[in-house]
Amino acid sequence: MTTTPATGYDGLSSRLVPEAELREFLLGCFGIAGHELFVGHADRLDEDLRDVPPDTVFAAFCAYGEVGGHFAMRFDVGVEGRLADRVGRGEFAERFAARFGAYVLYGDAEPPGLWTVVLPDGGLLRAALEEDCDRFILYAATAPIPGLPGLRLDEGLWRIR
Template identity: 65%
Template sequence: MTETGATGYDGLLSRLVPEIELRTFLLDCFQISEHELFVSHEDRVAEGLRGIPQEVVFAAFCTYQQVSGHFAMSLSVGIEGRLADRVGRREFAERITARFDAYMLYGDTEPPGVWTVTLADGTHQLAAMDEEDDRILLYSATAPVPGLPEVRVSEELWQWR
């Protein structure tokens, strides 16, 4: 039997989640202990690690930052393989969007330029986005995105599957 390697779950979330709520979610989601998790704003990682021995390895290591446009925050969660076995990328997106009543954009196996959007109800669709002046904007999706009537619905994105 082969062991699953460490991986990362990166994405953009439509709602800004306070660090304490994000920490609680990650502990519950991956079923890990407090000492196995590191969570920090991207600009404060060094400060957060101060005093922690260099040999300490966290099972989950999460950084986040605020963004603008159709999304409120980006997050990057590096996880050990055993955690990826517990909660896959798609399931992670479903859990976080349901927990925080948000939508999340992330990449998995889509071709370049196409992303998956998971809605709070657990549905998934494909989308295309642009970054303009530090604003991340969806411009096309395979179905309407709640709260974003300006995003064009395009069935053509399904051809990329």
Template identity: 65%
Template sequence: MTQAQATGYDGLSPRLIAATELRAFLLGCFGIAERELFVAHENQVTEELDDVPPDVVFAAFCTYRQVPGHFAMDFSVGIEGQLAARVGRREFAERFAAHFDVYVLYGDAEPPGLWTVILADGTRLLGAMDEGDGRYRLCAVTAPVPGRPEVPVHEDLWQLR
């Protein structure tokens, strides 16, 4: 039997999701038990793991942090291989966007400098982002992003594939 390797699903959300909401979403999304999931703000990981035995392995390990710009939250979900086979990167982003009614920026197989943006309705866009001054800002997208009319639309980004 071939087992999928562990991987990570990273993304940006325009809304800061409370840890309890994030936990409930991840449990349902991956179909795992409470004991198989770790969720914490990136500055509280050590504290949260203080009472966890060192030999415990989580099927999903999620950290998040607040960020400025067009996004409010950066999240990182490390998952074991069987979960990656169960829910792919794009499907995860689609579920996240739909569940929280937000757009999500994530990376998969885009050309350098571009990212995929999934809207709450499942629409997939390409986007370019500026991370200057520690702020995460969309600087171009292939179609309008709800709530971000100031972001220029450049349909020609698709030609960079």
């Protein structure tokens, strides 16, 4: 019997989600109990974990923070293999986008330099991104993204391997 290894679901969201809402979403998304989840702002992790025994293992561990540009938030969610079996990377991004009415950028098996963007309605597109510190700007996408009228459209991004 093979066991799925632990993995991470990293991404960017166009909407800054309050921590309590993020926590509620993660609990429901992965079907876990409160004690199996840690959620904290990336700038306060040491402080938030100060009273947690060092040998504590969480089934899901989420750090988030604010960013600028076309996105408002970054998230890094580490999950045990059993949770990855329940909800894959793409499904996680789709659920996040739908739940929070946001567009979500994530990476999986795209060619280098390209990303997948999930729209709130579940639509998927491929996009190119420019990053400068914590500022993320989409400069091309295969379809329009609501709220980004000046985005260059390039259907050819689907053909890049």
